[in-house]
Amino acid sequence: MRPLAELPADEARGLTGLLFDLDDTVLDHGALTQPAYDALWNLSRAGLRLVAVTGRPSGWGEVIARQWPVDGVVTENGAVALAREGHAVRRDDEADEATRRSRRIRLAQVVATMQETFPEARLSDDTHARLTDVALDIGESQRVPADVVARMEAKARALGVRTFLSTVHLHLTLERHDKASGTLAWLGARFGDDPTAARFRWAFAGDSGNDAACFSAFATTFGVANVRASLAQLPVPPRWVATAERGAGFAEIAARLLAARA
Ligand SMILES: [Mg+2]
Incomplete structure (x- = not known):
């Protein structure tokens, strides 16, 4: 893992969007802090697409898709995705x-x-x-x-x-997807993103074991500082690591991305 400050500007500028985990990445022990929420708005206003990728329930995803400045929420570790469509929320689930x-x-x-x-x-x-x-x-x-x-x-x-x-x-x-395969399949269906290209165009930020597939799949990956406690469960660690933990670390990642793209 390398310090966030070393992220090259051309790598940051090549990104379409940011995928991010919720618990202990954006959220602090379950709570959304103002710096983390501000960071999401700053990224959104700068034109980056935002998709939450979480193990949390699809029922939470419906609320987040409706209320947060995001383009979608991949929930239940890749199994179900939600996105706002007008005043409604669309749910993508491959099983009947x-x-x-x-x-x-x-x-x-x-x-x-x-x-x-x-x-x-x-x-x-x-x-x-x-x-x-x-x-x-x-x-x-x-x-x-x-x-x-x-x-x-x-x-x-x-x-x-x-x-x-x-x-x-x-x-x-009993689902076939993990966070990475579920997200790549959904980005293809939703935005027409080629799955191989999407691995370079979308960055991922996370912190723990259920993020392992995304740390392996995506080219630009970020860890908040508390990721160090989960490195034993991560065959491929994130490439860039923040100095701060949880929401403050996510805000640091967002600030670095925006500065490098400016
Ligand atoms: Mg987490």
């Missing part, structure tokens, strides 16, 4: 309702089996707003030790589901 129902039953069975072994396996309080996955709370309203999280993850995989790990949740899913 019958598939959603059967996958939900299967995930509930997996969670019930896990709870027989792990009393810590509690559903996150945002699970009701999810369409495709379930999230176990490992760092939001309770702190589950890392070794227990690792055993929970191994158990879930043995039961046949995919897992993603953020700083707050262990996600269990």
